[in-house]
Amino acid sequence: PKTDIVFLKVHKSASSTVMNILFRFGETHNLTFAFPLGGGYQLYYPHHFLARFVQGFSPQSPRRFNILCHHMRFLQPEVQKVVPSSAIYFSILRNPVQLMESSFVYYKGASAFSRVRSLEEFLSQPYRYYNPASGDRHYARNLMTFDFGFNPDGEVSPERVQLMLKAIEASFDFLLISEYFDESMVLLKEMLCWDLDSVVSFPLNSRDSSTKSPLPDSVVEKLKAWNRLDWEIYTHFNRTFWERIERDIGRERMRREVSALRERRAELARTCLQG
Numbered sequence: 563p564k565t566d567i568v569f570l571k572v573h574k575s576a577s578s579t580v581m582n583i584l585f586r587f588g589e590t591h592n593l594t595f596a597f598p599l600g601g602g603y604q605l606y607y608p609h610h611f612l613a614r615f616v617q618g619f620s621p622q623s624p625r626r627f628n629i630l631c632h633h634m635r636f637l638q639p640e641v642q643k644v645v646p647s648s649a650i651y652f653s654i655l656r657n658p659v660q661l662m663e664s665s666f667v668y669y670k671g672a673s674a675f676s677r678v679r680s681l682e683e684f685l686s687q688p689y690r691y692y693n694p695a696s697g698d699r700h701y702a703r704n705l706m707t708f709d710f711g712f713n714p715d716g717e718v719s720p721e722r723v724q725l726m727l728k729a730i731e732a733s734f735d736f737l738l739i740s741e742y743f744d745e746s747m748v749l750l751k752e753m754l755c756w757d758l759d760s761v762v763s764f765p766l767n768s769r770d771s772s773t774k775s776p777l778p779d780s781v782v783e784k785l786k787a788w789n790r791l792d793w794e795i796y797t798h799f800n801r802t803f804w805e806r807i808e809r810d811i812g813r814e815r816m817r818r819e820v821s822a823l824r825e826r827r828a829e830l831a832r833t834c835l836q837g
Contacts, residue, residue, distance in 0.1 A: 564650050564755055566646045568650070570651070582763060604632060605632050608635055612640050624644075651735050654739070657740075703788060716791065736753055
């Protein structure tokens, strides 16, 4: 089993559930975690990650931690100072349309959202409410792009998009997709050489479905355009996600593995209810 891991915890993308899996595995195997200096649940986000943000890190006597999985804005040269060179890097993505709708609800106090009554109102005149110089602007535009360390207001040219995608591919061993969470857990199990029970989980921090409603097509298209960099990241790695499954696992085996995962989850749920 792989025990040296960097998980980029992208906001509002089922990442808390994944982090909980890592905590459980790390605790079972007596692994060390890179916790934020001074407590808390973020590594001085939204600043780019620095090694000195980690509790117990010292440049004079650099200590290596097994697992780094708290919210951070990715900066690989600094990350490499606190984890072994053998570490596996991965993250999880979410459809930018649903991601921004979720961000709008969750981060309603953000400066870009605080003066509007609805997402449609914001999208009708985004630059009336959105300030690129604001310290919390990332919650309102290209949030995944920001978490991966890039400029959310950057130019959307084919050349720049390709550079960004190549940089992510160079840094990360694989990316999961939150819309296909069970398939992602099977892929995670395979890539880390873990057993099935290590990736069985129950959703954390998920919204009640009664608070969600379908978005009109016109709003969806505006969301894609406003979050174009996120959309480019998501569509590219959604495609490579299925290509990897086809190549390394196969569709038929994936179906069997997902079925086994769901059965095990249901079994554990029944045990919890009985206990």
